[in-house]
Amino acid sequence: MNRRSGTGYTGIPAWIYAIAAAGALFVLLPLVAMVAKVNWPEFIPLITSDPSLTALGLSLRTSAASTALCILLGVPLALVLARSPFPGQRLLRAFVLLPLVLPPVVGGIALLYTFGRQGLLGRSLELAGIQIAFSTAAVVLAQTFVALPFLVVSLEGALRTAGNKYEAVAATLGARPGTVLRRVTIPLVLPGLASGAVLSFARSLGEFGATLTFAGSLQGVTRTLPLEIYLQRETDADAAVALSLLLVAVAVAVVGLSYRRPGSAAPERAAQ
Amino acid sequence: MTFHLDATLAARGFDVSLSLGPVETVAILGPNGAGKSTLFAIIAGLLRPDTGTAQLGDKVLFDLAADKSLWSAPHTRGTALLAQEALLFPHLSAVDNVAFGPRSAGASSTAARETAMHWLTEVDAGDLASRRPGQLSGGQAQRVAVARALAADPDLLLLDEPMAALDIHAAPLLRRLLKRVLAGRRAIIITHDILDALMLADRVIVLEDGRISEAGPTRDVLERPRSRFAAGLAGLNLVAGTVADAGITTADGMVVAGHHEDTLGPGQDGVAVFPPSAVSVFLTEEHGSPRNSFQVTITDLEPHGDQIRVHAGGLSADITPAASADLGLAPGMTVYFVIKATAINIYPA
Numbered sequence: 001m002n003r004r005s006g007t008g009y010t011g012i013p014a015w016i017y018a019i020a021a022a023g024a025l026f027v028l029l030p031l032v033a034m035v036a037k038v039n040w041p042e043f044i045p046l047i048t049s050d051p052s053l054t055a056l057g058l059s060l061r062t063s064a065a066s067t068a069l070c071i072l073l074g075v076p077l078a079l080v081l082a083r084s085p086f087p088g089q090r091l092l093r094a095f096v097l098l099p100l101v102l103p104p105v106v107g108g109i110a111l112l113y114t115f116g117r118q119g120l121l122g123r124s125l126e127l128a129g130i131q132i133a134f135s136t137a138a139v140v141l142a143q144t145f146v147a148l149p150f151l152v153v154s155l156e157g158a159l160r161t162a163g164n165k166y167e168a169v170a171a172t173l174g175a176r177p178g179t180v181l182r183r184v185t186i187p188l189v190l191p192g193l194a195s196g197a198v199l200s201f202a203r204s205l206g207e208f209g210a211t212l213t214f215a216g217s218l219q220g221v222t223r224t225l226p227l228e229i230y231l232q233r234e235t236d237a238d239a240a241v242a243l244s245l246l247l248v249a250v251a252v253a254v255v256g257l258s259y260r261r262p263g264s265a266a267p268e269r270a271a272q
Numbered sequence: 273m274t275f276h277l278d279a280t281l282a283a284r285g286f287d288v289s290l291s292l293g294p295v296e297t298v299a300i301l302g303p304n305g306a307g308k309s310t311l312f313a314i315i316a317g318l319l320r321p322d323t324g325t326a327q328l329g330d331k332v333l334f335d336l337a338a339d340k341s342l343w344s345a346p347h348t349r350g351t352a353l354l355a356q357e358a359l360l361f362p363h364l365s366a367v368d369n370v371a372f373g374p375r376s377a378g379a380s381s382t383a384a385r386e387t388a389m390h391w392l393t394e395v396d397a398g399d400l401a402s403r404r405p406g407q408l409s410g411g412q413a414q415r416v417a418v419a420r421a422l423a424a425d426p427d428l429l430l431l432d433e434p435m436a437a438l439d440i441h442a443a444p445l446l447r448r449l450l451k452r453v454l455a456g457r458r459a460i461i462i463t464h465d466i467l468d469a470l471m472l473a474d475r476v477i478v479l480e481d482g483r484i485s486e487a488g489p490t491r492d493v494l495e496r497p498r499s500r501f502a503a504g505l506a507g508l509n510l511v512a513g514t515v516a517d518a519g520i521t522t523a524d525g526m527v528v529a530g531h532h533e534d535t536l537g538p539g540q541d542g543v544a545v546f547p548p549s550a551v552s553v554f555l556t557e558e559h560g561s562p563r564n565s566f567q568v569t570i571t572d573l574e575p576h577g578d579q580i581r582v583h584a585g586g587l588s589a590d591i592t593p594a595a596s597a598d599l600g601l602a603p604g605m606t607v608y609f610v611i612k613a614t615a616i617n618i619y620p621a
Contacts, residue, residue, distance in 0.1 A: 165359055171346035172316050172353040173424045175376035180347075183372070187363040 031248065038245055039238040046242035054220050055228035056246065062136065062224060063204035066143035070200040073144070074151035075193070079185075081152065082159035100149045107145050108213025115141065115214075138215035139222050143204035150203050151196035158192020159185075198258040202251055275428055275458060277333075279314050279324030286310050286321070286482040292428070297459045299473035299490065301466075303501055307482040308462045312430050315460075316353050317346035328427050347376070352426035356437045358413035360405035366416045367392060367401040373424025391419035395449055411442025415449065422453060429459040435468065447471060466494070466505045478502050498543055498621050508545050509587045512621055515542040519564075520618055529564055530616030541621040550615035551589035553582055554608045555599060564611045570603050584609065 039046070046052065080086075081093050099107055115132040116122045125132060132138050166188060170180045186193070208226040215222040217231065225247050233240040273294040280287045286307045292298055300308050313319035315326065317333065320343065326333035333349055335342040352373070360369045370388035371381075379387065392398045395415040405413055414434060421429060434450065435443040450461075451471055461472055469476050469490050476493050478486040478501055485499040497503040503510035511528050513520035515536045519529035520543070528544040536542060558565055568585035575581070579590040582601060589609055591599075601607070 165355075165357075166361060168316075168318050168346070169353060169355070169359045170361070170372065170376075171318075172349070172351060172426075172430075173373040173376060173420065174347050174350070175372070176347050177345075179376050183375075184361055187361075190363075 034241060034244060034248075037241050039242065042238060043242050043245075046239045047246050049239070051219060051223075051228060052239070052243055052246075055223055055225045055243075056250075058136070058139070058220065058223065059205055059225040060250075062139045062143060063201050065140045066147055066204040067197055067201040069140065069144045070148050070151045070204075071193070071197055074148055074155060074196070074200075075186075077148075078152045078155035078159060079181075082156045083164065096152050097149045099146050100153075104142075104146055104207065104209030104211075105213050108142060108210035111138070111142060111145060111210065111214040133214060134216045134218065134222060136215075136221055139211050139224060142210040142214045143207045146207055146210055147200040147203040150199040151193075154196030154199060155189060155192050158189040158196075161192075162188045194258060198254060202254055205247070205251060205254070273329045275326075275328045277315060277324070277326040279311075279321040279326065281310065281314070281319070281321040281482075283322075284310050284482060286314075288479070288482070288484055290477060290484070290487075292458055292460070294458060295456055296475065297454050297457070297461060297473045299469035299476045300460060300462045300479055301464070301469060301476055301501065301505060302479035302485075306479045308479055309432060310482070311479070312353065312432055312460075312462065315349075315428070316351050316430060317344065317349050331427070350425075350427040351430055352421040352424045352428075353430045353432065354417055354421045354434050355432045356434070358405070358408075358410070358417035360408070360413055360416055360420070362405050364405075365401065366397065366403050366405070366408065369405070369416060370420045370423045372420060377424070387423050388419070391423040392416070394422070394453065395419045409442070410438050411445060414438060414442070414446055418446070418449065418453065427458065429454070429457060431459060431461040433462050433464065435463070435465065469505075470494075476502075496617075496619060497545065503543075503545060508547055509551070511544045511587075513542065513544070514538075515540045515618070515620075519613070519616070520544050526566065528616060528618075529613040530618040531614060532618050536618065536620060542618055543621045544616050544618050546611055546616045548576075548581060548588045548590040549579075550611055551587065552610045553589050553591055553595070553599060553601070554610055557608050558610050564609075564613060564616070566609045568607060568609050570601060570605045570607060572603055573601060582607075 077096060081089065081096070112133060113119045114121055115125070115138065117126055117131070117133060119133075122132065132141065166184050167180050170184045171177075175183065206226060207224070208230065211222065211224060212227060217223045217227045223231070225243060229240050229243045229247065232243060275292040277291075278289040284307060288307070288311055290298070300311065302308050310319065314321050315333070321334075321336060323336050323338075325335045328350065331344070331350070332342060333344055360366070361372065364372070367385060367388045370391055371384040374384035374387045375381065389398065389401065392401055395418050397412060397415045397419060400408060400412055400416060405416075408416065414437075418434070431450070435446055438446060447468065454472060461468060463469060473490055475488065476490045477484055478493070478499050480499060480501055486493060486497070486502050493502050494506040497506050497508060497510060500510050500512070511520070511522055511526075513522035513526075513528065515538050516527065517538060519527060521527050530544050530546070557567070566585065566587070568587065570582060570584045572583040573580055573596070574583070576590060580593050580596040582589045582591060582596070584607065587609055599607070
């Protein structure tokens with residue numbers, strides 16, 4: 001294998017490269033197949049049709065809202081899981097991570113029996129005049145439910161890696177816990193928080209099963225881009241493929257923007 | 273305005289009681305795992321002892337007993353901690369790092385910056401103000417860390433081996449700097465280096481196995497060490513035992529003859545102390561009073577200045593390289609360490 005000068009020994013056997021190439025193809029080939037299927041002359045009209053733009057707008061808005069909600073709920077969860085040992089911590093972590101492995105449709109059903117009209121909280125909310133199921137709020141809740149673990153896992157890892165040496169120093173310098181969190185902890189784990197937020201956003205953008213079950217598919221209210229794609233697939237395959245490509249483009253843009261320079265935002269280590 | 277601490281932590285076999293005057297620097301010496309860092313963590317409020325009390329001036333740091341549980345949070349204690357690593361906040365510039373303490377105390381950002389610049393100048397790091405920690409060398413970072421600790425205006429400064437991670441060029445500079453800034457302050461410094469104790473501390477405390485084994489003015493401890501650890505630091509051999517007529521008798525029956533300075537009664541605990549330079553090495557047993565001759569097995573040989581230091585049986589001897597070659601010394605050999613009784617000091621343990 002031709003090695004560029006200046007690169008070190010990697011210790012990777014040659015056959016690993018072959019399998020890695022096959023793995024990369026496995027991911028890339030379906031995307032290529034989809035691109036090949038795109039009806040290019042009709043592409044722009046297809047993705048700028050009214051229902052398409054409505055679905056895209058709804059997807060971006062709900063994903064942004066659910067990412068914000070993930071940060072709001074996920075940062076305290078990650079802090080509690082990473083920093084203060086307490087009885088039942090492992091159990092709490094297992095439950096927080098559950099949506100990662102749960103089929104989204106099951107999540108949707110669970111949410112329905114919580115926030116639905118006959119649900120655990122839904123009945124009280126109904127009395128207060130708040131209806132969540134089959135509304136845009138339901139879309140946000142469904143997306144948050146499935147995306148929250150991504151933020152928590154990513155941030156908890158960053159917190160554990162950072163350790164709490166800096167926090168201890170900050171405290172002995174007279175900083176109260178709130179100040180330590182704002183001026184030391186959060187800035188130190190900002191790269192982890194950012195990548196967690198990006199993953200949550202991407203997961204929200206692709207959410208389908210829980211949304212369909214819990215929020216339904218009302219155009220302009222709950223029909224996000226993945227739901228629109230699924231619906232179009234039945235009637236207009238060209239539109240479905242065009243919208244799929246749009247979703248891929250949005251996802252690549254979001255992930256690409258935040259992973260542009262891996263590690264560049266990581267805290268610099270003091271030279272020893 | 274004194275500092276007093278009295279704390280026990282059974283899980284780490286820790287039981288220490290100490291006091292500091294308002295303007296005093298105390299050096300804590302001791303082997304690894306003796307509880308030096310535990311002591312600091314307890315003072316700084318990062319680790320909770322089982323029982324004990326601590327008071328800094330009129331501030332109660334903690335008061336823990338079976339029926340009491342008073343514990344003040346680290347940020348209220350006024351005990352700034354400086355560790356081996358500088359631990360500068362990587363996302364803040366040097367001046368913002370130093371301004372962190374004043375800012376946390378509620379100073380305005382301009383006032384905090386002014387204080388920070390004052391302290392940066394004080395540690396000769398004024399020109400580093402705008403640098404990020406990643407752009408500082410180890411010595412520079414540690415100087416900025418000193419400025420940051422001082423800018424917090426602590427009532428008690430805790431220095432945990434501040435020179436240990438520095439290279440041999442940066443350490444003397446920081447030591448001089450610390451000598452200057454510690455004047456007129458209250459500080460505790462953990463160190464492995466006898467030079468730190470001599471230059472920076474008024475008093476030393478030797479901590480072994482979580483307990484204070486020896487304490488006193490630096491000079492006294494080095495001149496008349498009572499613990500094996502302090503003797504090692506002072507570069508002296510120490511044998512502990514009970515006082516007998518001619519000298520002391522160790523636990524395993526060895527008799528060390530020497531001269532008493534004080535009025536020592538037989539049966540009292542005592543130590544026999546002598547420098548490695550007073551020890552001669554022979555291949556056969558030498559007789560002739562008043563001399564001590566001990567049969568020992570060599571464990572190690574190492575260069576020591578222009579001498580060869582021979583380690584054997586927990587003692588050491590300094591001989592010339594020529595003598596070492598003549599005798600053909602090597603680890604594992606059995607030799608005799610011979611010391612004149614007049615070269616051995618015996619005093620109470």
